[in-house]
Amino acid sequence: MAPHGATASLLASLAVAKASLTLVPTLLMPAAIEIAPTLHGPAATSFETFASAVNDLQKKMIATAKLADPTASWTEDEHSRGRAVILEDGEIWEKGCISVTLIKDGELSAVRASTISGRTGTSIEAGSSYSACALSFVLHARSPRVPTLRGDVRVFVVGDDQWYGGGIDLTPTYVDEADCIHFHSKLAALCNTHGTPDTYATMKQTCDEYFYLPARAEHRGVGGVFFDDLKADWAPEFSRSLINLALDDDGPYMPIVRKHASCQYTDAEKKWQLLRRGRYIEFNLLYDRGVKFGLSPESVERVLVSSPPLVAFKYKAEPMAGTPEAETLAVLRHPRDWVKT
Amino acid sequence: MAPHGATASLLASLAVAKASLTLVPTLLMPAAIEIAPTLHGPAATSFETFASAVNDLQKKMIATAKLADPTASWTEDEHSRGRAVILEDGEIWEKGCISVTLIKDGELSAVRASTISGRTGTSIEAGSSYSACALSFVLHARSPRVPTLRGDVRVFVVGDDQWYGGGIDLTPTYVDEADCIHFHSKLAALCNTHGTPDTYATMKQTCDEYFYLPARAEHRGVGGVFFDDLKADWAPEFSRSLINLALDDDGPYMPIVRKHASCQYTDAEKKWQLLRRGRYIEFNLLYDRGVKFGLSPESVERVLVSSPPLVAFKYKAEPMAGTPEAETLAVLRHPRDWVKT
Numbered sequence: 279m280a281p282h283g284a285t286a287s288l289l290a291s292l293a294v295a296k297a298s299l300t301l302v303p304t305l306l307m308p309a310a311i312e313i314a315p316t317l318h319g320p321a322a323t324s325f326e327t328f329a330s331a332v333n334d335l336q337k338k339m340i341a342t343a344k345l346a347d348p349t350a351s352w353t354e355d356e357h358s359r360g361r362a363v364i365l366e367d368g369e370i371w372e373k374g375c376i377s378v379t380l381i382k383d384g385e386l387s388a389v390r391a392s393t394i395s396g397r398t399g400t401s402i403e404a405g406s407s408y409s410a411c412a413l414s415f416v417l418h419a420r421s422p423r424v425p426t427l428r429g430d431v432r433v434f435v436v437g438d439d440q441w442y443g444g445g446i447d448l449t450p451t452y453v454d455e456a457d458c459i460h461f462h463s464k465l466a467a468l469c470n471t472h473g474t475p476d477t478y479a480t481m482k483q484t485c486d487e488y489f490y491l492p493a494r495a496e497h498r499g500v501g502g503v504f505f506d507d508l509k510a511d512w513a514p515e516f517s518r519s520l521i522n523l524a525l526d527d528d529g530p531y532m533p534i535v536r537k538h539a540s541c542q543y544t545d546a547e548k549k550w551q552l553l554r555r556g557r558y559i560e561f562n563l564l565y566d567r568g569v570k571f572g573l574s575p576e577s578v579e580r581v582l583v584s585s586p587p588l589v590a591f592k593y594k595a596e597p598m599a600g601t602p603e604a605e606t607l608a609v610l611r612h613p614r615d616w617v618k619t
Numbered sequence: 620m621a622p623h624g625a626t627a628s629l630l631a632s633l634a635v636a637k638a639s640l641t642l643v644p645t646l647l648m649p650a651a652i653e654i655a656p657t658l659h660g661p662a663a664t665s666f667e668t669f670a671s672a673v674n675d676l677q678k679k680m681i682a683t684a685k686l687a688d689p690t691a692s693w694t695e696d697e698h699s700r701g702r703a704v705i706l707e708d709g710e711i712w713e714k715g716c717i718s719v720t721l722i723k724d725g726e727l728s729a730v731r732a733s734t735i736s737g738r739t740g741t742s743i744e745a746g747s748s749y750s751a752c753a754l755s756f757v758l759h760a761r762s763p764r765v766p767t768l769r770g771d772v773r774v775f776v777v778g779d780d781q782w783y784g785g786g787i788d789l790t791p792t793y794v795d796e797a798d799c800i801h802f803h804s805k806l807a808a809l810c811n812t813h814g815t816p817d818t819y820a821t822m823k824q825t826c827d828e829y830f831y832l833p834a835r836a837e838h839r840g841v842g843g844v845f846f847d848d849l850k851a852d853w854a855p856e857f858s859r860s861l862i863n864l865a866l867d868d869d870g871p872y873m874p875i876v877r878k879h880a881s882c883q884y885t886d887a888e889k890k891w892q893l894l895r896r897g898r899y900i901e902f903n904l905l906y907d908r909g910v911k912f913g914l915s916p917e918s919v920e921r922v923l924v925s926s927p928p929l930v931a932f933k934y935k936a937e938p939m940a941g942t943p944e945a946e947t948l949a950v951l952r953h954p955r956d957w958v959k960t
Contacts, residue, residue, distance in 0.1 A: 353934065364934045375934070493919035552929070559930075560923070563904035578834035582901070585932035588893070589900075593694060593705045593716070593924045 325435045328514055329380055329411040332431070335521045336361070336378045336413055342525040343417070346535070347371055362580055365417070366587070370424065370539050373587035374417035377580070381410045386436070394436070398507055402436050409435045412444075413521055418586045422551035423538035425450035425457070426499070426558070427531045428584070429524050431517040442513035443506035446524055447485050448531070449499030449558065451551040453606045455616075457534045458500050462616035464530035465503050468523060472516035478617070481505045486613045491561055496610045498561045502530075550603050552590035559589055666776045669855055670721055670752040673772070676862045677702070677719045677754055683866040684758070687876070688712055703921055706758070707928070711765065711880050714928040715758040718921070722751045727777070735777070739848055743777050750776045753785075754862055759927045763892035764879035766791035766798070767840070767899070768872045769925070770865050772858040783854035784847035787865055788826050789872070790840030790899065792892040793943055794950045796957075798875045799841050803957035805871035806844050809864060813857035819958070822846045827954045832902055837951045839902050843871075891944050893931035900930055 340363055344352070350368025354361065360379035365371055386394070388404035395402045414430030431444035448461050462482070469478035485504035490497050503520075510516075523529040562584060597603030681704055685693070691709025695702065701720040706712055727735070729745035736743045755771030772785035789802050803823070810819035826845035831838050844861075851857075864870040903925060938944030 355935075362934075366933070373932075493916055495916060556926070559900060559932075560904065563901065575834055575836060579935050582932065583934045585897070587932060589930045589932070591714075591900075591923065591926035591928060591930070592707070593703075594696075594920050 324440065324514060325409050325411065325433060328433050328518070331518050332378055332411055332413045332521075335518065336363070336376055339376045339413075339415060339521070339525055343371070343374070343376065346525070346532070350374075357580075362583065364583060368420070370419060370421075370535060371417045372420040373585075374415065375583050376415040377413070377583075379410070379412045379414075381408070384408045384410065398439070398441065400436075400439055402439075406436050415524070416584045418555070419535070419539075421539060421541065422451040422543050422547040423541045424535055425531075426586075427524070429502075429521065431521050433514070433517070440509070441506070442508040442510075442517050444517055444520060445481065445485055445502060445504030446520060446530065447489060447499055447502035447504065448534075449554075450606070451547070451554050452602055453500060453609045454534075454538075457537070458609075458614070458616045460533060461500070461502065461530045464523065465520075466617045468516070468519060469503065472512045472519060473510070478503065482615075489561065491557060491565060494557065494560075496557065496607070497613055498557060498610070500609060500616070501613055549590065550597075552588060553592060553595050555586040555589040556591045558586055665781065665855060666750050666752065666774060669774050669859070672859050673719055673752055673754045673862075676859065677704070677717055680717045680754075680756060680862070680866055684712070684715070684717065687866070687873070691715075698921075703924065705924060709761070711760060711762075711876060712758045713761040715756065716924050717756040718754070718924075720751070720753045720755075722749075725749045725751065739780070739782065741777075741780055743780075747777050756865070757925045759896070760876070760880075762880060762882065763792040763884050763888040764882045765876055766872075767927075768865070770843075770862065772862050774855070774858070781850070782847070783849045783851075783858050785858055785861060786822065786826055786843060786845030787861060787871065788830060788840055788843035788845065789875075790895075791947070792888070792895050794841060794947045795875075795879075798878070799950075799955070799957045801874060802841070802843065802871045805864065806861075807958045809857070809860060810844065813853045813860065814851070819844065823956075830902065832898060832906060835898065835901075837898065837948070838954055839898060839951075841950065841957075842954055890931065891938075893929060894933060894936050896927040896930040897932045899927055 340352070343365060344350070347365075347368035347370040350365045350371060353364040353366070355364065359381055360377065362375060362377040365374040365376075367373075384407065386402065386404060386406045386408050391402045391404040391406055394400070410432065412430060412432035414428075414432075416426065416428040418426050426449040427446070428449065429444070429446035431442070434441045434443070446465065448458070450457065465482075466478040469481060481503035482501060484506075485501040486497055488504050489499060489501065525532055527533075562582075597607060681693070684706060685691070688706075688709035688711040691706045691712060694705040694707070696705065700722055701718065703716060703718040706715040706717075708714075725748065727743065727745060727747045727749050732743045732745045732747060735741070751773065753771060753773035755769075755773075757767065757769040759767050767790040768787070769790065770785070770787035772783070775782045775784070787806065789799070791798065806823075807819040810822060822844035823842060825847075826842040827838055829845050830840060830842065866873055868874075903923075938948065
């Protein structure tokens with residue numbers, strides 16, 4: 279089961295959709311981004327193709343992560359709806375997971391069908407058959423110098439309609455401007471290769487808007503890209519490429535890991551990381567749109583596995599002005615355009 | 620501002636009720652327990668009396684806690700709606716707070732008025748003036764041998780109507796049967812002194828039902844008493860006595876603290892405590908009825924101050940059968956009647 283953020287929530291909620299009458303017609307995902315020309319192909323076939331690609335991508339990501347951090351221990355958890363693979367106690371990553379979920383021939387509840395119809399402008403009936411597939415991952419770094427990376431891709435198919443969603447975003451403990459420029463540049467380049475001229479800017483904004491804690495007036499991290507309800511003909515290839523790039527040696531993330539992984543850090547810096555992880559939990563449990571109605575006895579561990587391993591909470595832990603911690607908060611409060619578009 | 624559980628949530632939500640149109644007609648509190656004969660007195664006066672008592676009780680609790688754990692550092696935070704007093708880094712308690720909230724002449728939103736009318740069977744109009752006062756506290760122990768204690772009392776006044784609510788409950792890392800019997804016996808005795816013959820049993824059941832994580836099928840702790848919408852003539856005195864007893868030398872909690880505070884514990888036991896605290900956070904952020912709509916930029920720290928200081932999350936951290944951890948979980952999954960009634 280896909281365990282992170284919106285993806286985990288969507289799929290967990292779909293997984294219980296048949297059993298539950300309490301689903302509310304809340305949007306599971308950020309507002310649809312602009313929709314490009316529709317691909318009217320054989321949905322089942324392209325679904326199978328995507329599902330197969332996602333399985334391969336999971337294997338590749340796990341192999342890459344094992345190579346990068348051979349000290350981590352791994353738990354592989356096959357279940358009826360996919361395969362959750364959990365990393366713990368590595369030198370680079372303290373906790374993480376890379377999971378695939380596959381739902382075939384699910385049956386849409388009335389509420390869910392109406393929600394999807396409303397969101398996508400299509401007309402989908404209750405009881406319709408759907409399929410969904412997702413890969414999602416999170417990597418919580420041990421060092422406060424190395425950021426957390428989260429990402430996912432998903433496809434949702436009803437009849438001939440299929441929608442793609444996903445994203446990749448970075449959550450540093452300390453904002454490093456060069457890292458942010460590097461990270462966003464790589465994502466912008468990918469968007470420019472596959473999408474339209476405004477794809478990166480739109481997806482960057484959607485990401486900033488989604489990973490936001492309104493009561494803190496803080497964004498969770500420095501963003502990345504996030505998209506949903508995407509029917510563009512380039513959506514499947516873009517989605518696969520995004521995940522393929524995630525842990526690439528020359529991708530958005532691994533150069534940042536290599537740059538910082540062996541840097542020394544202090545106890546005070548580690549403590550600041552644990553406090554920032556408190557915000558990560560706050561976001562996941564309070565704001566992630568689907569967590570609450572995706573939460574069932576079967577899904578709770580798979581939804582909450584994205585939690586960091588160790589987290590601190592402190593009353594009004596506001597950093598002193600002029601400190602690196604305060605500089606980081608300033609960026610989280612006012613997202614920047616890291617890449618000129 | 621009262622920072623814990625239902626109380627924090629209620630008061631935080633009331634505090635923003637005027638400003639927000641997004642309040643939903645969710646019950647903030649557990650179902651009303653049986654209502655005894657109403658006290659038709661001068662509500663304003665008894666409100667002032669209760670508010671004054673609550674201020675004195677806060678001072679007394681702080682003095683008692685300082686005496687019991689002189690190494691802790693304290694932060695006193697006066698704000699427009701009361702006084703939050705936070706304890707950190709003590710030898711006995713790693714984090715805690717003892718807070719008072721006072722709202723006078725608030726104005727009820729339409730949604731809120733209709734919710735209260737529905738719950739209490741009264742007819743309260745939008746725009747009615749209300750007052751509310753609460754004391755709430757939580758003490759997160761350092762040692763996994765010493766349980767966490769949480770409690771609150773609150774009064775809510777509209778015109779001549781006043782409703783009392785509150786409770787005290789225990790969240791141990793390891794269930795100790797003798798502790799549970801002691802804790803519940805003291806609360807049962809208090810209920811028997813002030814209430815009716817079924818008061819303890821009703822309040823114990825309300826508490827078990829409220830502090831419950833449905834997706835885990837676990838209760839958060841071993842319970843205690845919890846009550847709401849109580850209009851009995853004994854409600855004010857009972858509420859005050861409950862808080863007065865909370866940290867009493869011979870009360871429900873302090874004998875348990877004295878018994879275990881100097882016991883040795885292992886790293887593995889501390890780790891189990893941190894994992895149980897993960898459930899504490901899960902409850903507070905996912906299930907506490909008012910947290911989400913009580914959450915505003917002004918209230919977020921006061922609501923979330925009840926979070927433990929350090930928390931761990933681990934995928935499927937199910938203890939081995941036959942271990943003390945498994946025995947504790949068995950009790951949390953099937954609440955017991957600790958006191959014969």
